[in-house]
Amino acid sequence: MKFFGLHTDVKKLSVKPSFFTPKTWVELSQKYLADVFGKDWQDEYYVWDCAAGTGNLLAGLTNKYNIWASTLDKTDVDVMKERIHNGASFRKLISNLRSELKILAEKIEPKVYEYGFLREYIFSLYLIHIVLKNVTI
Numbered sequence: 001m002k003f004f005g006l007h008t009d010v011k012k013l014s015v016k017p018s019f020f021t022p023k024t025w026v027e028l029s030q031k032y033l034a035d036v037f038g039k040d041w042q043d044e045y046y047v048w049d050c051a052a053g054t055g056n057l058l059a060g061l062t063n064k065y066n067i068w069a070s071t072l073d074k075t076d077v078d079v080m081k082e083r084i085h086n087g088a089s090f091r092k093l094i095s096n097l098r099s100e101l102k103i104l105a106e107k108i109e110p111k112v113y114e115y116g117f118l119r120e121y122i123f124s125l126y127l128i129h130i131v132l133k134n135v136t137i
């Protein structure tokens with residue numbers, strides 16, 4: 001049977017259509033969204049992929065907090081959840097966080113140094129004592 005111009009087994013399609021969007025189409029879809037809703041669309045809108053599969057269509061979105069994903073199969077849900085914890089974008093976030101923490105540590109580190117305030121104070125008193133002893137008024 002023809003469905004959207006394609007020869008398809010509509011029975012199967014109605015039960016569980018399964019097709020995974022190629023990366024180029026994913027990128028194009030996000031470009032179209034930005035064209036229509038503006039460059040900050042990800043911060044201004046929520047995204048709900050209601051047939052998300054393993055989340056291909058959501059790949060590359062930067063504001064993960066505004067994404068909702070639901071799908072039929074529990075195994076696909078598990079894959080998406082695993083990606084939240086160990087996927088490429090999670091690893092990128094960790095890497096960015098490490099860089100930020102390194103910069104912060106480099107700013108804080110010089111504030112920690114060796115200095116014996118009493119030792120320096122006593123030494124200064126000793127020097128003053130020597131100087132005063134040798135000064136003739």
Ligand SMILES: C[S@@+](CC[C@H](N)C(=O)[O-])C[C@H]1O[C@@H](n2cnc3c(N)ncnc32)[C@H](O)[C@@H]1O
Nearest residue numbers: 016017018019020021051052053056057071072
């Ligand atoms: C066409 S794939 C698209 C997956 C993903 N959004 C992508 O673009 O790569 C559709 C997905 O929706 C799921 N699905 C099919 N029928 C569904 C339904 N009635 N409710 C929720 N999810 C469904 C399928 O299991 C499949 O993983």
